[in-house]
Every structure is written in C-alpha cells, then in structure tokens.
Amino acid sequence: MKKTITLALILFLVFQTVYAQLGRTRTEIIGDYGNTFYKTGTSKVGEPYILYQKQDSTITSGIFNEIVGFYFKQETDGTNYCNEEVIMDPLSELNY
Numbered sequence: 311m312k313k314t315i316t317l318a319l320i321l322f323l324v325f326q327t328v329y330a331q332l333g334r335t336r337t338e339i340i341g342d343y344g345n346t347f348y349k350t351g352t353s354k355v356g357e358p359y360i361l362y363q364k365q366d367s368t369i370t371s372g373i374f375n376e377i378v379g380f381y382f383k384q385e386t387d388g389t390n391y392c393n394e395e396v397i398m399d400p401l402s403e404l405n406y
Contacts, residue, residue, distance in 0.1 A: 315345070336358070336391075342364075343360075351360075357383065357393075358390055363378075376400070377396075380392050381393060
C-alpha cells in the first residue's frame with residue numbers, strides 16, 4: 311500500500327502541470343475565482359481559508375465536483391498571502 315501511494319505521488323508530481331496560486335494575495339485569488347465561496351473561515355491553527363467548488367470531468371467518472379482550497383498567512387502589514395493550495399477530489403477519482 312505504501313509503495314502504491316508513493317508511486318502515485320511521484321507520478322502526480324512528474325506529470326502534473328499546475329498554475330500555483332502560492333504567494334498571491336487573497337484579493338487576487340478572489341478576483342480570479344469569484345466571490346461565490348463553497349466555504350470560508352479560519353482553520354484550527356488560525357489561518358484564514360477559502361474553499362471553492364468547481365466541476366471537472368474525466369473519461370472514467372464523467373462530470374464530478376471537486377473542492378479547491380486556499381490557505382493564507384497574514385503578514386505584519388495585514389495582507390493575506392496564499393501559502394497552501396489544496397485540491398480535494400472525490401474518492402472515485404482517488405481510487406482510479
């Protein structure tokens with residue numbers, strides 16, 4: 311099981327092309343993704359976050375919803391910069 315997860319992670323990192331949002335401000339991300347949030351709040355460690363729900367599709371599963379989350383660190387000047395982006399797919403995609 312551990313080898314399978316490691317292999318999947320390596321393949322994901324090698325073949326994935328991502329436009330990372332890291333270092334962008336909260337205002338810039340809201341400008342790109344809109345202000346219709348799936349959920350927004352503060353994490354248990356005190357970081358503000360925004361979650362968006364968007365549709366994606368694959369040949370195997372067809373159309374499905376995935377959650378894209380952005381977590382922010384607040385600088386001393388009060389600006390929130392994205393320090394983590396998380397993409398959460400349904401189990402049907404993870405099992406594939």
